[in-house]
Amino acid sequence: AQRVTQPEKLLSVFKGAPVELKCNYSYSGSPELFWYVQYSRQRLQLLLRHISRESIKGFTADLNKGETSFHLKKPFAQEEDSAMYYCALSGGATNKLIFGTGTLLAVQP
């Protein structure tokens, strides 16, 4: 079965500390992986996708097919990074997204 697991509901770090939001997936084929972010009072929006291999707002994520993971990382957290982060998977011919349950990142001053 297709599944996305985000084990942490809440991750609290201090400003300047490294951040890693975990995402593991279960999928039989070659999935497309995404990270979406929802800042307070804003729409859900794409942060990054694995095929683009970009660094957005200092965040990176590497697809590890062996460990079936797509963890989101940032070396130095900023207060403005505080938000809800969702890992999502898409596979097959359609663009149906399967979302994880989300991780709330709280960056303390």
Add this chain to the structure above:
Amino acid sequence: DGGITQSPKYLFRKEGQNVTLSCEQNLNHDAMYWYRQDPGQGLRLIYYSQIVNDFQKGDIAEGYSVSREKKESFPLTVTSAQKNPTAFYLCASTPGAGVETQYFGPGTRLLVL
């Protein structure tokens, strides 16, 4: 800021009542989606439409219905058969039906009186 709009922002439903949530997009996107967001459960797909006059059930379609008569509009009706409708509903669209970035609307919060 255009793009995808949803209305109303808040909607109240009485027992046994059907209510319709509006989703409009001016992005000329072919595909549109409806998700339900519950605390601790992430987003779950209700219905999606890859092209006008065609739509498919998602993972939790029971108690919901949709139509896609126009490219820019994809309304969702929450019927009386949906026993737990209280949630935040998000509409999204993509340029095509392939694997692309989804663009989300601001959402509608549905509450049961």
